[in-house]
Amino acid sequence: MNFKLKIWRQREAKSRGKLVDYEVQDISPDTSFLEMLDILNENLLQVGEEAVAFDSDCREGSCGTCSLTVNGEAHGPDHPGAVCELYMRKFRDGATITIEPFRVGAFPIVKDLVIDRSAFDRIVQAGGFISARAGSAPEANSIPVPKHDADLAMEAAACIGCGACAAGCPNGSAMLFAAAKVSHLALLPQGHPERERRVLKMVRVMDAEGFGNCTNTYECEAVCPAEISASWIAKLNREYARAQFRQRMGE
Ligand code: SF4
Numbered sequence: 001m002n003f004k005l006k007i008w009r010q011r012e013a014k015s016r017g018k019l020v021d022y023e024v025q026d027i028s029p030d031t032s033f034l035e036m037l038d039i040l041n042e043n044l045l046q047v048g049e050e051a052v053a054f055d056s057d058c059r060e061g062s063c064g065t066c067s068l069t070v071n072g073e074a075h076g077p078d079h080p081g082a083v084c085e086l087y088m089r090k091f092r093d094g095a096t097i098t099i100e101p102f103r104v105g106a107f108p109i110v111k112d113l114v115i116d117r118s119a120f121d122r123i124v125q126a127g128g129f130i131s132a133r134a135g136s137a138p139e140a141n142s143i144p145v146p147k148h149d150a151d152l153a154m155e156a157a158a159c160i161g162c163g164a165c166a167a168g169c170p171n172g173s174a175m176l177f178a179a180a181k182v183s184h185l186a187l188l189p190q191g192h193p194e195r196e197r198r199v200l201k202m203v204r205v206m207d208a209e210g211f212g213n214c215t216n217t218y219e220c221e222a223v224c225p226a227e228i229s230a231s232w233i234a235k236l237n238r239e240y241a242r243a244q245f246r247q248r249m250g251e
């Protein structure tokens with residue numbers, strides 16, 4: 001397969017970027033999208049040009065590092081899945097593919113397709129943890145967590161922190177991410193001692209980082225590789241309201 005590529009090139013955070021045209025040829029349909037970019041970079045290096053900078057780590061949809069907008073969609077056209085799980089057979093032979101970084105004000109571009117997602121780290125640092133000593137893994141049947149809650153917590157814990165929800169959202173909202181992190185811990189007994197402080201702090205940092213608000217467009221859910229449901233945002237709102245109420249009551 002042959003492809004025409006339009007790739008966002010930007011030397012550094014403060015420089016102006018632009019879409020640059022490239023071509024790749026003889027690409028197997030079973031080549032992954034990131035392998036296709038590797039092939040392009042090898043070709044560029046062979047002719048003395050600078051390789052396109054992009055992020056990846058696990059390349060199996062679990063680390064959340066790969067963050068590309070492909071033809072206008074966060075993680076490309078093969079949902080649910082991260083862009084590292086996208087294969088070239090998903091595109092028409094001869095197609096033109098536009099590749100850009102995630103466009104979110106709170107994720108500044110570092111270079112080319114690489115963005116700085118440390119805003120998410122700061123949200124997690126604000127409260128996405130437990131400080132209770134949990135010790136080593138206990139015998140599974142001795143954990144007093146109802147199965148229903150454990151399943152829901154696992155569902156929320158599937159968030160890989162990729163940032164696609166914010167990139168897909170017209171408001172640049174990180175509420176699906178924050179909702180997954182807050183809910184996962186709120187559902188488990190280990191997360192209860194800090195339940196109120198956690199949600200208040202995480203939402204405060206989320207707002208301070210410049211993420212927008214949710215207006216129920218559901219784009220976050222549509223592009224989420226971990227299939228985190230937008231209904232978790234309702235859980236976040238309930239947790240927030242509950243924490244504010246308890247704070248006002250001095251509890
Ligand atoms: S909620 Fe989904 S899209 Fe958002 S950071 Fe988590 S895995 Fe990525």
Ligand code: FES
Pocket residue numbers: 055056057058059060061062063064065066082083084085160
């Ligand atoms: S490289 Fe890890 S999720 Fe894509």
